Amino acid sequence: MELVRIATTGSVDDGKSTLIGRLLYDTKQIFEDQLEAVEDASKRRGTDYVDLALLTDGLRAEREQGITIDVAYRYFATPRRKFILADTPGHIQYTRNMVTGSSTANIALILVDARNGVLEQTRRHSFLASLLGVPHLVLCVNKMDLVDWSQEQYESVVEDFRDFARRLDIHDLRFVPVSALEGDNIVDRSTNMDWYHGPTVLDLLEDIHIGSDHNMIDVRFPVQYVVRPHRRDFPDYRGYAGKVAGGLMKPGDEVMVLPSGFTSSIKSIDTFDGELTEAGPPTSVVLTLEDDIDVSRGDMICRPHNQPRSSQDIDAMICWMSDQSALQPGRKYSIKHTTRWGRAMIKDLQYRLDINTLHRDSSASQLSLNEIGRVTLRTTTPFFFDSYRRNRETGSFVLVDEANNNTLAAGLITGEAA
């Protein structure tokens, strides 16, 4: 079984809860006691229907206010794949939540109402999925039952969306006409739309090839922890623990350690279960090297002829996630990139992006909660990075408040600043 991460977004009106409810119910992931609890709660609240959103709204404040505040993670499996579904609310705090849910997703599932077509929020959600580098986007054209299962209506929505998507960086785009309420083309094939011969939503989730979602070319190994057992049976063992962030590593490969620039070769790739003949992302391993060189946490192991950028000046898109402060030029923050910490100063806010219109406002003087903009950073120490487009692990960072340690922002590296 392959592990696949999905991010869904949309508002209640799009039928997102119904769609998720369908997926979970039709794949038999909703248990009787959960369903009874939701039925009871719906009755007590006096709603006419069983409100499946109550399944995901886990916090008291969410149930009281009838809104989803935070990303909820749901799990379901078919015989072929196990899915982790990040269910992100479409209205409140949508940017912060969508960035969180999309940051690790293989597939973004976006809903539109067939009657309304592509709306501002559809564009917003699609832009965020594309910005966060989600490799596959599935647009579910929902409520087909309310447009008489019209092929013409479906195709006009598809055409509109394709038009808009040309402005985004989306590699793999799929469309499915569905009715989440009636269950058409979610898990079971629709009998109402014989003009549609493509896959159902679950077919797509099961079939989309995710094997090449990771960067398998550029070897990147951020060192997490130095393993020194001090045991009689391993007297001189010195290993470098980490998760492969890119490329394929093999014993015998020549490697370089940054920032020192020392070179050596891989002696072994160790795990508790034995040595590996190769390791690629996102596997956690321990490397041993042929030479006794200085390597510590925060260092980056790569190939001598394929190194990441090494610089203290970084261009990045920033998603600001804090309501207690705003990003302003001149401010200093802690920065964490892979396993390396440093300090960063905001040299310049180039523009703030209106995520509905993609308009760039270069007169903006700050970024507040849920705003996205392009900045230039200067860091106290060099970082070893790739562009986010090339590698989501080595191309991303977070900014942290130096006083109270809260995580303030997600950063997506565009490149080295000029």
Next chain:
Amino acid sequence: MSYDHLTALESEAIHIIREAVAESERPVLLFSGGKDSAVVLRLAVKAFWPARLPFPVMHVDTGHNFDEVISFRDRTIEQLEAQLIVASVQEAIDQGRVVEETGPRASRNRLQTESLLTAIDKHRFDMVFGGARRDEEKARAKERVFSFRDEFGQWDPKNQRPEVWSAYNARIRVGEHIRCFPISNWTEMDIWQYIEVENIELPSVYFSHTRRVFERDGMLMAESPYLQATNEEEVAEAVVRFRTVGDMTCTGAFESRASSVSEIIAEVAATRITERGASRADDRTAEAAMEDRKKEGYF
């Protein structure tokens, strides 16, 4: 069936555990003797091999545990040559720090929070590993992998740190700590499949056995010195097993003939009731029972 998903989940969990240890001064692993903490312990051992476990293991002991679980705990810790710290609820009661509930439904479950927080304070732990999973309960579904606790040990669900990619933020001030949940993304089924492929030993109460039980709230409660049947409740022998293992006063059994891990996997695949719904009295007190306990500092 192939187990690629377990390899991916294992790598994620090992990365989380290493990150937590690298970013903290005094980590500790909470070990109840249950299946989830047994899996976290195995993952922690794997994360640092060939070095030994670089932190102690702590058990919050209500004094109302199954004997089988306590002997399993001691055996496991001895095999790993790890250090065991026991935070005793009995001691907290004796010292008057907490007051024991009374009546036929008395449970020490909630009292564990005080013993846990006192121990964290005493040992100055700043990183506390737990085996909570997001699929087991709806408040837990909203919790971060690195979950910040203030100086009172409290969780504030409305003010959680955003958690993007695998960039975990463990930075804290003195007196605060992080609860770290490496198996957040695992389901009950993943846990059992992992136990099967890794051949992880578990307390015998997870497997089918004969026991004297009585029915209460639709669950079969084990007769014990800590929990007595009332006059209306009839005690009888039954062939049962436990789906979760907590304190004897709040963990229910159910009738089962599953006596091996593979039989349990088949049973879990067929069941239509969640594990906490089936076996935990502590979650039945209110719709937000878990959330309320977590805010107070419960695991």
